[in-house]
Amino acid sequence: MAINKYKKLIINKYSEYDEETRLVSNRGHNVEFLTTMHYIQKFLKPSDKILEIGAATGRYSIALAKMGYDITAVDLVPQHVEKMRSKTRRLKNFKCITADALDLSIFEDKSFDMVLNLGPMYHLFNKKDKNQAIKETLRVAKKNAICMFAYIPCASFVTGNGLRHQGMSHLYAAMDNMGRIKDVPSEVFTCFYIEDFKKLFDKTSSKYVTNVATDGIAYAMQEWVEQLPKKDYEAFLRWHFMTCERLDQQGYSTHLLYICKKK
Template sequence: MESDEIVRKFYDETVDDEWERLERHRVEFELTKRYLNRYIKPGDKVLDLGGGPGRYSLYLAELGCDVTLADLSEKNIEFALKKANEQGLAIKRLQVDARELSTIEDSQFDYVLCMGPMYHLKSEEDRAKTIRECLKKLKPNGIMFVAFISSYSFVWDYLIRNPELILDSERKSELNKIVDGKDFAGKGFSDNFYISPENVLPFFNQFDLEKLHLLNSESFLYLREPELLRQKPEVINAWLDLAEQVCEREDLLSMAEHIMYIGKKPIKT
């Protein structure tokens, strides 16, 4: 089975779990929303590419944005539309492969969220093709939000869920990838791509983008997130306030499960 079919099948079969993921991992969701809120205003046009079951699409639609949710999984899109109808919100829908967006008009979006495709595109060529497609859809001066899974995510997941996995030869081989400091592709929750934090900015050097932010989407909170989320709201928010202030520090990137690049498309002169 081709990789894109594996990924499509995975998301078609795990819609409910994907919807709940950002409830279980609220730090990522809340910090990302804070960065969206720095830029996106009511009335802005947003393409949520690879937006899954629509957590961010629905959030932005509720803010009054003109949102198009585009995803590889038809089941994800159907779920998002059902949620939108339940909440009295309007979102547009498209089933697409992020590498080929010819069905979407160019230069029409103020913002493009690409917070899913990079988790699965295992070749550099496909990742670059997707960024170029996103750039085509952005207006001049438009802003792109691109998320990656860090190569360190294996480390944190194994430490949290089952530290003894390091004794398994196959799992230890995966963990040793961080020793080399290289990107790698392999079997994670689906067919996945993992990027070394130090390689994110070099990847974007090939594109005509002005870097605005590079951040650890969990800041320093990921390893203690379950304990944090049991606290009262004012405690959670105070920790999020502190986490937001330091999440762009380079020395925290290796603590990330997810890394976010935010860049602006320049106005051509």
């Protein structure tokens, strides 16, 4: 059984953060939700059994359960799971459990048709834990199941923590000489160069499908995106969907989605 050394840190962070409303709080975050849902639905088959790991209060999982899919949602933070439970008492096809992405031993091998790891990779601070979370996610996926992993690219830390929150010198102190931001557990979140994230899958039983810029430039340019009249916002969204798998969109996205298929 893998031990998550940073469990308390993560629980404390989310006790002061409103994860419930994040994805609907502004257009920048909503683009992330719409894009992730678009890719989930693109690969789903009717009656698929889905596991979401790091489901928070259930924004994705509850939407999918309401579409009729069989959903199991887990999160490390008991408060999140309680909230999910209180919102889903009437949904017969929805289960939620407090569990750690590092130890999914409550599930047997090859149990799910799709596995969504949408949050835990933001909060893992050494290679061993990152590999363990990927291994567990793939272990519980059936052969040919689609698995999705959300992660944060390094440039997102520069636009967010560095520029928006004016902490550039602090951030610079945590970089190596290639501009790679090191794992600093006290920062609570961690980020990756895209090639480093892809390398984590080199020796796994998975095949690369695609890498998606889930919010593209929408969050970085939020002030402008927010002011767009409806017609222009819809045109922006159409452009975003046409380009979100392109390499030139990925570096500036606040979140990325690595999609692979279990071998």
